[in-house]
Amino acid sequence: MKLDSKIPAGPLKDKWTNHKNHLKLVAPNNRPKIDIIVVGTGLAGASAAASLGEMGYNVKAFCFQDSPRRAHSIAAQGGINAAKNYQNDGDSVYRLFYDTIKGGDYRAREANVHRLAEVSGNIIDQCVAQGVPFAREYGGMLDNRSFGGTQVQRTFYAAGQTGQQLLLGAYSALSRQIGLGRVQMYNRHEMLELVKVDGKARGIIARNLITGEIERHSAHAVVIASGGYGNVYFLSTNAMGSNVTAGWKIHKQGALFANPCYVQIHPTCIPVHGTNQSKLTLMSESLRNSGRIWVPKKKEDAEAIRAGKLKPTQIAEEDRDYYLERRYPAFGNLVPRDVASRAAKERCDAGYGIEANDTNEGVYLDFSTEIQTKGRQTAYAKGNHNPTAEEITALGKQWLEEKYGNLFTMYQKITDENPYETPMKIYPAVHYTMGGVWVDYNLQSTIPGCFVAGEANFSDHGANRLGASALMQGLADGYFVLPYTISNYLADEIRTGKISTESPEFVEAESRVKDSISKFLNNNGTKSVDYFHKKLGNIMWNKVGMGRNEKGLTEAVAEIAQLKEDFYKDVYVPGSADELNPELEKALRVADFIELGQLMAMDALQRKESCGGHFREEYQDAEGETLRDDENFKFVGAWEYKGDDISKEELHKEELKYEEIKIAARNYK
Amino acid sequence: MSAAKNININLKIWRQKNANSKGSMETYKLDNVSTASSFLEMLDQLNEQLINEKKEPVAFDHDCREGICGMCSLYINGRAHGPDTGITTCQLHMRMFKDGDTIYIEPWRSKAFPVIKDLVVDRSAFDRIQQAGGFVSVNTSGNTIDANSIPVPKVDADKAFEAAACIGCGACVATCKNGSAMLFVGAKVSQYALLPQGKVEATQRVLNMVRQMDEEGFGNCTNTGACEIECPKGISLENIARMNREYLKASLK
Ligand SMILES: Cc1cc2nc3c(=O)[nH]c(=O)nc-3n(C[C@H](O)[C@H](O)[C@H](O)COP(=O)(O)OP(=O)(O)OC[C@H]3O[C@@H](n4cnc5c(N)ncnc54)[C@H](O)[C@@H]3O)c2cc1C
Ligand code: SF4
Ligand code: FES
Numbered sequence: 076m077k078l079d080s081k082i083p084a085g086p087l088k089d090k091w092t093n094h095k096n097h098l099k100l101v102a103p104n105n106r107p108k109i110d111i112i113v114v115g116t117g118l119a120g121a122s123a124a125a126s127l128g129e130m131g132y133n134v135k136a137f138c139f140q141d142s143p144r145r146a147h148s149i150a151a152q153g154g155i156n157a158a159k160n161y162q163n164d165g166d167s168v169y170r171l172f173y174d175t176i177k178g179g180d181y182r183a184r185e186a187n188v189h190r191l192a193e194v195s196g197n198i199i200d201q202c203v204a205q206g207v208p209f210a211r212e213y214g215g216m217l218d219n220r221s222f223g224g225t226q227v228q229r230t231f232y233a234a235g236q237t238g239q240q241l242l243l244g245a246y247s248a249l250s251r252q253i254g255l256g257r258v259q260m261y262n263r264h265e266m267l268e269l270v271k272v273d274g275k276a277r278g279i280i281a282r283n284l285i286t287g288e289i290e291r292h293s294a295h296a297v298v299i300a301s302g303g304y305g306n307v308y309f310l311s312t313n314a315m316g317s318n319v320t321a322g323w324k325i326h327k328q329g330a331l332f333a334n335p336c337y338v339q340i341h342p343t344c345i346p347v348h349g350t351n352q353s354k355l356t357l358m359s360e361s362l363r364n365s366g367r368i369w370v371p372k373k374k375e376d377a378e379a380i381r382a383g384k385l386k387p388t389q390i391a392e393e394d395r396d397y398y399l400e401r402r403y404p405a406f407g408n409l410v411p412r413d414v415a416s417r418a419a420k421e422r423c424d425a426g427y428g429i430e431a432n433d434t435n436e437g438v439y440l441d442f443s444t445e446i447q448t449k450g451r452q453t454a455y456a457k458g459n460h461n462p463t464a465e466e467i468t469a470l471g472k473q474w475l476e477e478k479y480g481n482l483f484t485m486y487q488k489i490t491d492e493n494p495y496e497t498p499m500k501i502y503p504a505v506h507y508t509m510g511g512v513w514v515d516y517n518l519q520s521t522i523p524g525c526f527v528a529g530e531a532n533f534s535d536h537g538a539n540r541l542g543a544s545a546l547m548q549g550l551a552d553g554y555f556v557l558p559y560t561i562s563n564y565l566a567d568e569i570r571t572g573k574i575s576t577e578s579p580e581f582v583e584a585e586s587r588v589k590d591s592i593s594k595f596l597n598n599n600g601t602k603s604v605d606y607f608h609k610k611l612g613n614i615m616w617n618k619v620g621m622g623r624n625e626k627g628l629t630e631a632v633a634e635i636a637q638l639k640e641d642f643y644k645d646v647y648v649p650g651s652a653d654e655l656n657p658e659l660e661k662a663l664r665v666a667d668f669i670e671l672g673q674l675m676a677m678d679a680l681q682r683k684e685s686c687g688g689h690f691r692e693e694y695q696d697a698e699g700e701t702l703r704d705d706e707n708f709k710f711v712g713a714w715e716y717k718g719d720d721i722s723k724e725e726l727h728k729e730e731l732k733y734e735e736i737k738i739a740a741r742n743y744k
Numbered sequence: 745m746s747a748a749k750n751i752n753i754n755l756k757i758w759r760q761k762n763a764n765s766k767g768s769m770e771t772y773k774l775d776n777v778s779t780a781s782s783f784l785e786m787l788d789q790l791n792e793q794l795i796n797e798k799k800e801p802v803a804f805d806h807d808c809r810e811g812i813c814g815m816c817s818l819y820i821n822g823r824a825h826g827p828d829t830g831i832t833t834c835q836l837h838m839r840m841f842k843d844g845d846t847i848y849i850e851p852w853r854s855k856a857f858p859v860i861k862d863l864v865v866d867r868s869a870f871d872r873i874q875q876a877g878g879f880v881s882v883n884t885s886g887n888t889i890d891a892n893s894i895p896v897p898k899v900d901a902d903k904a905f906e907a908a909a910c911i912g913c914g915a916c917v918a919t920c921k922n923g924s925a926m927l928f929v930g931a932k933v934s935q936y937a938l939l940p941q942g943k944v945e946a947t948q949r950v951l952n953m954v955r956q957m958d959e960e961g962f963g964n965c966t967n968t969g970a971c972e973i974e975c976p977k978g979i980s981l982e983n984i985a986r987m988n989r990e991y992l993k994a995s996l997k
Contacts, residue, residue: 126884141805142871144912145813161892194886203891204882206941208905215895233905239812240908247879254875262868285860314807348780349748353788354809383747485811488835489782555886603795605788649800654762655861657803658795 076715078331078729081515082186087735088168091190094516098559099566106131109565110574112279112294114266114321116143118238118546119529120300121245122553128252130558132565135292136249136258137281139265139316139660144246147302147314148549151238152359152482153222154230155546157195162219166227168192173736175544178224178411179509179537180687180703181738182334182711184731186516187534194555195547199231201554207244209233222542223360224411224743230543235359235482241546245553264290267663268584269297269325269525276325276525277574278581280588284660287653289585291576295568296524296561299325300553303508303530305338307668307675308620309612311505312344312357318664319671322512322531330520331713331727333513333533335671336679339540339688340621341506342368342415345489345499346430346437355504356489358440359482360542363408365449365475366440366499368415369395370427381431387439387498398422406743413539413688413701414743416503420621421699423502430500441498446471503621507545509536509688510678513713513729517560518552526561528552533711538687592652595662600645604661607642611635611665611672619676624692631676632722639669673721674714681726684708705738748780751843755790757802758850760859763866767859769848779839783826784809784816786838803862809834811976814911817918818863819850824915824974832913832976852918856925856961867914869960870928877952878932880941900938907934909977916971916979922963927971929957930983937990947994954991 083094101109109132113124116138124136138146158171172192176183199217203209209231210218219228233240252258261281268280270293278293301321305311326332343358371377372394379385398418400407410418422428423436430437450471454462462470472495476483483494490500511533518526518534529549536544575581614634618627642665650656684704685694694702710728717723752775760767774793777786784806791801807815816833820826826836841847849863857865882888896904908931916927933950936942942949965984972981 122884129884140807140813140815141867142912144871144874145807145815147808147813149813149911150808150810159891197886197888199891200888201882201884201886203894204880204888204941206880206904206936206939208896208901208908208935208939209891210905211896211898211901213898215897215901216892233908236812236909239911240905243908247874248882248884250871250875251879251881253871254877260871262871314813315809316807349778351778351781351785351789353782353785356810484830485835488811488831488837491837491839554884558884603792605792647795647798649795649798655803655864658801 078727087189090186095559098563101562101565103131105569110294111296113298115300117146117148117302118245118549119553121249122550123298123557124258125248125252126554126558128257134258137261137264137266141262147317148242149239151546152235153361154232154237154543156229156543157199158192159196162228164227166229174225176736178541179539180741182686183537191535191551194551198550202244205244207240223409224541266321267588269328270580270584271328272580275523280584285655289588291581293574293576298526299531300528301531305505305508307672308505308615309608310355312355320664320667323667323671327716330522331513331715333711333713334510335675337509337538337688339507340416340503342412342503343501344504346502347432365445366442367397367444368399368408368440369397370422370438372396374426377427377429380429403743410743419503436502437500439498440501449474507540509540538689595648600647602645604665608665611669615672619679622690622692623679628676628680635673670721678712748778750776750778754846756848759862762861763858777838781838783836784834803864805864811835814913817852821848824919825976852914854917854923870912873953873956876956877949894940904935904938907931907983910979915974919970919974924965925957925962926965926984927979929953930987931979933987933990934983947997950990950994
């Protein structure tokens with residue numbers, strides 16, 4: 076198989092414009108003759124379904140939740156980037172492009188990232204027009220803040236609920252199309268198989284999660300917008316239902332899976348509290364604008380804190396190690412996520428962790444300095460030039476509450492501690508997956524007619540993702556890229572006519588699904604699905620987590636292969652096929668997680684360099700920073716499925732070419 | 745953190761095979777529940793126990809487990825989202841309960857939210873209300889005007905945001921003795937009514953959404969205010985008043 080990224084010729088800044096000018100179109104009167112399936116209604120899927128419906132295509136959209144409004148995108152807190160330069164701090168399309176490529180450790184595609192930066196401004200315009208209530212300044216203009224890995228303020232936000240507001244915006248656009256009858260919505264439906272006819276994607280098999288009915292749906296093109304696969308680790312910041320099934324099923328049908336080992340570990344999550352924990356909660360990165368990260372300088376202090384004998388507020392300023400400010404003076408607490416995460420791990424591994432859990436993993440995120448600074452500023456702004464200490468503290472806390480109130484409440488509900496009074500405890504957790512289905516510049520996978528958007532594809536982030544760029548990518552794909560590129564593909568489909576669901580291909584795909592369901596239900600094993608999922612998570616976190624090495628990865632490959640065997644032998648799935656059966660849903664998802672987990676370990680094993688979220692312990696410099704190998708690894712690693720035995724998958728390389736940007740070591744000092 | 749400890753609890757849970765069958769309260773005993781666990785993690789633990797005993801686990805809705813998707817529901821000890829205010833069920837933690845407590849868990853009870861199974865109900869009526877008009881009719885073409893050319897006073901933007909924060913969980917309906925959806929619909933109508941972008945269609949919007957709300961079988965609002973108390977996002981009754989004003993204005997046109 077030869078990978079053709081279809082990157083248009085010409086200067087980088089004109090590629091997208093030129094490409095759009097030459098893409099084929101479908102005339103408005105022909106669009107109603109064409110059916111499109113969209114799997115997933117997060118930011119990517121909802122915006123795609125709404126846009127394609129608006130254009131006049133027949134759209135069928137699917138999600139496993141009870142409403143499209145609940146897709147995992149809803150949980151994004153911090154914000155969305157756009158190169159608007161409203162703050163006049165020197166931002167531009169080029170800078171957003173540059174920061175993103177550098178942030179991704181030079182493992183993203185230039186052309187895709189440039190297009191993303193180009194349309195970013197448009198996304199904000201679109202969302203505001205839809206009534207998304209972004210934060211405003213007193214003059215009525217949009218407010219911005221900054222995120223890790225950048226030195227400008229380009230992040231638009233709606234308190235700590237930006238994803239929610241953006242998704243509700245996309246959901247409202249989608250609802251409008253549903254109301255108009257242009258989009259048919261299938262809630263509580265899960266896609267379990269892709270149907271190919273003559274090599275092209277022609278439909279899906281879905282399970283109605285309420286009745287258990289297996290349904291056939293045909294279309295001229297299929298869009299997969301099913302989100303990320305962070306739940307391979309069991310514990311992650313992802314919603315419980317997030318899974319890889321749609322992406323993995325198309326992989327098995329011939330779509331290559333790219334860079335599976337690139338996982339983003341987010342530095343500011345609430346540490347693990349116990350063995351019954353089901354997920355981890357993120358504290359938005361925007362908090363790093365106001366919080367300072369530290370651990371005690373003395374090991375005795377860390378020990379005393381863990382033993383509950385000392386409070387963080389009792390540690391004097393000079394006994395605190397603000398390790399990010401120490402190591403990275405230029406960016407300080409705002410270094411990119413992978414850098415901040417590794418630095419926290421380094422301190423905890425060295426024995427300075429402050430959390431009293433099994434692993435002592437936790438560091439402080441402290442707001443006391445900010446309370447003083449902002450309290451004083453606010454007092455001055457109110458004309459009070461001699462504020463008392465109490466006044467300053469009160470005003471500072473009030474300022475924090477206005478900016479981050481919901482996050483602070485969330486933290487308090489979970490931990491029972493008051494972050495206005497004592498520093499938050501945080502530790503890195505699995506958050507976002509940069510890898511995903513390989514797509515070309517048109518967002519088409521290696522299966523003709525099968526497009527992949529949002530977190531489910533691999534294309535825009537490289538080995539690391541900067542904050543506030545995933546929301547941007549999801550909406551860019553759905554609102555502004557797919558409508559053009561899908562039409563180009565569909566222009567050749569206007570004569571195809573309705574696609575029958577009675578063909579042997581549909582029959583065969585349906586029976587594959589029914590077989591795997593009945594296998595699980597008749598398995599009569601002894602252990603729950605979660606039992607295996609947690610085992611997988613343990614292997615992944617310990618051996619394919621924040622630090623990876625050859626030995627661990629080799630072990631992981633073997634252990635996961637063994638786990639797969641045990642899973643099929645001994646899993647017990649209660650209930651029946653023709654009813655709402657959450658355990659069955661989980662079993663089908665975990666089956667795919669296990670196979671993908673193995674591929675992730677294989678991918679990490681072959682990538683003998685450190686870059687972004689992929690830290691191979693063998694490849695680091697004297698200061699413990701990542702050591703990339705551009706000579707040998709400047710490629711996208713795309714895997715081809717070769718049957719049940721995952722270890723047989725074949726690696727294809729898409730060489731990355733940097734025309735505009737000079738590759739350099741990533742330095743945030 | 746107050747140190748976590750383990751407690752033993754008794755559970756009375758509504759079990760119902762499907763929409764057409766009759767349900768009943770069943771009793772379960774669950775030991776060694778960490779007070780640091782969330783309420784849903786406690787249910788996971790129960791389900792693990794049931795699966796090990798080869799019994800059917802309890803079906804309940806959940807996804808984000810951080811209080812934002814609106815998927816979790818549950819009527820706990822007679823209160824929507826349980827014995828704490830301003831939170832969803834997934835944010836409720838077991839430290840709110842004591843060793844030996846008996847906890848009653850039921851699904852949302854409302855005519856417009858039929859039970860699907862056990863604790864899972866069908867809230868798609870909310871979607872249909874939104875489809876009737878909960879949007880601004882703008883093309884998704886990307887050819888809109890620059891975002892800053894629509895200035896919005898901060899006070900209005902903040903108010904619109906507060907209304908828009910509704911997560912569509914349905915606690916307001918479940919807790920209302922009339923099963924009214926006014927808080928949910930009021931929040932949506934208010935969000936757009938407060939923003940310049942939404943004004944153009946304000947009349948049609950409120951008429952359509954209210955018509956759909958009535959068709960879905962939600963009850964009438966009699967101003968008891970229970971919805972506001974149980975709403976996890978603090979959506980204020982002010983939004984119902986604003987919707988009523990908008991509705992009146994629209995009806996007089
Ligand atoms: C806690 C948190 C905070 C975040 N904060 C930020 C932030 O501040 N800024 C930022 O840019 N990014 C943030 N992110 C990342 C960002 O939210 C996600 O990457 C992005 O929302 C993914 O969108 P999506 O549309 O690709 O997928 P999702 O929103 O995950 O949607 C997936 C959809 O696919 C459906 N689906 C999946 N599988 C199937 C199937 N088999 N059949 C049918 N339907 C299926 C689901 O029902 C859902 O509708 C955050 C992520 C998390 C977890
Ligand atoms: S108004 Fe409050 S209680 Fe009602 S659906 Fe919205 S968030 Fe839930
Ligand atoms: S599970 Fe999402 S709000 Fe509770």
